[in-house]
Amino acid sequence: MTSLVVGSAFISRLCSVLSPRRKPLLPSRAMAADGATVGGLCLEHVTVQRGQRCILTDVSMPIREGGVTAIVGPSGAGKTTLLGVLNGLIRPTAGQVVLNGMGCLSSPETLQIHRRRTATVFQEHALIDRISALDNVLLGLADRRHPLSPLPWPAELQEQAAAALQEVGLLPHAHARAANLSGGERQRVGIARAMVRQPRLLLGDEPFSALDPGLAASLGSLLKGYAQASGVTVVLVLHQLDMARRLADRIVGLRDGRVCFDGPASDFDLAVQQHLFASTPSLSGEPT
Numbered sequence: 678m679t680s681l682v683v684g685s686a687f688i689s690r691l692c693s694v695l696s697p698r699r700k701p702l703l704p705s706r707a708m709a710a711d712g713a714t715v716g717g718l719c720l721e722h723v724t725v726q727r728g729q730r731c732i733l734t735d736v737s738m739p740i741r742e743g744g745v746t747a748i749v750g751p752s753g754a755g756k757t758t759l760l761g762v763l764n765g766l767i768r769p770t771a772g773q774v775v776l777n778g779m780g781c782l783s784s785p786e787t788l789q790i791h792r793r794r795t796a797t798v799f800q801e802h803a804l805i806d807r808i809s810a811l812d813n814v815l816l817g818l819a820d821r822r823h824p825l826s827p828l829p830w831p832a833e834l835q836e837q838a839a840a841a842l843q844e845v846g847l848l849p850h851a852h853a854r855a856a857n858l859s860g861g862e863r864q865r866v867g868i869a870r871a872m873v874r875q876p877r878l879l880l881g882d883e884p885f886s887a888l889d890p891g892l893a894a895s896l897g898s899l900l901k902g903y904a905q906a907s908g909v910t911v912v913l914v915l916h917q918l919d920m921a922r923r924l925a926d927r928i929v930g931l932r933d934g935r936v937c938f939d940g941p942a943s944d945f946d947l948a949v950q951q952h953l954f955a956s957t958p959s960l961s962g963e964p965t
């Protein structure tokens with residue numbers, strides 16, 4: 678059990694060793710996890726159909742390396758489905774996803790490399806309740822060791838996981854069972870589990886929805902800072918439109934599975950917002 682190996686003394690030592698000026702957890706351009714230079718990726722005429730229904734229809738968009746893209750749109754517009762296509766978990770019914778210089782995700786080899794370089798913060802956190810916060814973060818590194826290994830996690834990986842928890846302010850809760858964490862704390866464990874992978878593409882599905890505004894703003898700035906400093910490509914589904922404007926270079930507006938807006942965040946004005954959310958049933962007034 679990992680928790681037997683990483684004890685509280687280890688955590689306290691890490692707390693004192695991890696200074697605010699430590700090396701960033703996400704890799705720099707020159708330090709991509711597998712040493713490769715990674716370009717952006719491009720969705721080409723992607724359609725996702727379930728039964729008779731088109732959830733995404735003819736979606737085309739290049740995603741350049743190193744930027745922050747926000748995906749916004751009404752509930753049910755297809756945002757989570759779009760992220761699933763981007764991380765390779767959902768295969769398009771038509772069209773393709775092309776990695777610059779590496780071919781299509783329909784190739785099993787390309788898909789495997791893409792998955793290794795990609796991390797996702799899931800909308801429902803997808804934590805395992807009965808294990809600790811730290812062990813949940815370590816699961817982000819599951820593909821870095823043999824799946825049947827009976828050995829404890831190597832110390833280096835444990836330190837990376839602890840550093841990721843430190844990044845999101847949860848190191849003191851490293852040994853708490855996920856089941857006992859608050860909604861916002863669970864969400865932060867999900868963010869740490871994605872960051873610990875040192876991805877080249879970081880996808881977040883409403884990654885700040887359970888956080889108070891201050892924490893949401895600081896974690897948003899953390900991810901934006903990483904994207905700017907290290908060339909990691911960040912794509913975030915956001916319901917908070919003010920945050921989308923503040924964090925993203927580019928905003929993609931989805932409605933009924935189609936791209937309605939795709940442009941610089943500065944062009945996403947009130948008129949565009951009203952068009953995107955027009956006639957959306959709302960229980961509590963306008964979107965923020």
Ligand SMILES: Nc1ncnc2c1ncn2[C@@H]1O[C@H](COP(=O)(O)OP(=O)(O)OP(=O)(O)O)[C@@H](O)[C@H]1O
Pocket residue numbers: 727732750751752753754755756757758759800
């Ligand atoms: N496997 C599926 N089978 C059938 N319908 C699906 C499936 N997955 C998603 N849908 C439908 O596709 C639509 C888009 O779903 P998606 O989860 O992508 O929306 P979303 O924009 O992320 O919504 P929200 O903001 O509420 O999270 C929804 O109406 C959903 O019910």
Ligand SMILES: [Mg+2]
Pocket residue numbers: 756757758800882
């Ligand atoms: Mg969703």
